Amino acid sequence: MLTLHYAPDNASLIVRLALEAAGAPYTTRLVDRGARTQRGAAYRRLNPAGRIPALETPDGPVFETGAILLWLAERHPGLGPDAQEPQRGAWLSWLFFVSNTLHADMRALFYPEDYAPAGAAQAHHALTARRLAHHLALINAHAPIAPHRPGGLEFYLACCLRWGALYPQGGTGWFDLKATPALAGLARALDGHPAALAAARAEGLGPTPFSAPSPAVPPEGSAT
Ligand SMILES: N[C@@H](CCC(=O)N[C@@H](CS)C(=O)NCC(=O)O)C(=O)O
Numbered sequence: 001m002l003t004l005h006y007a008p009d010n011a012s013l014i015v016r017l018a019l020e021a022a023g024a025p026y027t028t029r030l031v032d033r034g035a036r037t038q039r040g041a042a043y044r045r046l047n048p049a050g051r052i053p054a055l056e057t058p059d060g061p062v063f064e065t066g067a068i069l070l071w072l073a074e075r076h077p078g079l080g081p082d083a084q085e086p087q088r089g090a091w092l093s094w095l096f097f098v099s100n101t102l103h104a105d106m107r108a109l110f111y112p113e114d115y116a117p118a119g120a121a122q123a124h125h126a127l128t129a130r131r132l133a134h135h136l137a138l139i140n141a142h143a144p145i146a147p148h149r150p151g152g153l154e155f156y157l158a159c160c161l162r163w164g165a166l167y168p169q170g171g172t173g174w175f176d177l178k179a180t181p182a183l184a185g186l187a188r189a190l191d192g193h194p195a196a197l198a199a200a201r202a203e204g205l206g207p208t209p210f211s212a213p214s215p216a217v218p219p220e221g222s223a224t
Pocket of ligand 1: 009
């Protein structure tokens with residue numbers, strides 16, 4: 001049995017989507033962001049970096065969204081190409097790009113206080129937004145996206161699109177889904193995917209969580 005440590009609409013959503021799509025049995029444990037539980041000693045035994053998500057597995061805890069997706073894909077066919085398949089190299093390349101470049105820059109946008117002095121917040125936001133738009137254009141043009149056979153890469157991207165449209169409040173003017181038609185198609189296709197419907201129910205994500213997202217209204221916990 002797997003246990004996903006999650007908060008609504010956090011990066012744990014990506015893992016929830018993958019677990020649902022794989023049909024893997026799992027339970028969830030809410031991380032209370034209001035109480036900063038992710039920074040406490042007990043949670044840091046699962047993820048020393050103090051970030052959400054963490055997945056408890058029979059092999060011990062696994063953290064970092066990209067690593068969790070890879071760990072799951074190695075055990076559940078359909079979440080990504082097998083090691084021997086010719087598509088594996090491109091899939092890994094883009095999975096890592098999304099994890100270490102796109103997602104990392106999204107964190108810079110969402111947590112500016114960790115990245116820039118207060119006096120430079122506006123310039124920091126503008127530069128980060130410009131980098132993000134460039135990353136999305138690259139992904140749109142080159143990534144092997146399979147909207148109708150989604151796996152780890154697609155779920156990761158769809159959540160990044162959702163967050164780009166929603167966060168930070170008042171700072172989403174740079175984001176334009178129409179500018180990346182392949183990604184827009186992915187968002188539309190995933191809105192109705194059974195894994196998305198299950199995740200939307202669990203985390204209160206609304207009817208079009210990726211193509212036209214609204215702020216989460218979760219039945220338990222909070223996104224921030
Ligand atoms: N590199 C990490 C980033 C995860 C991350 O940014 N998690 C956010 C929630 S979406 C978090 O834990 N935020 C609370 C905090 O930083 O204290 C991953 O891929 O898992």
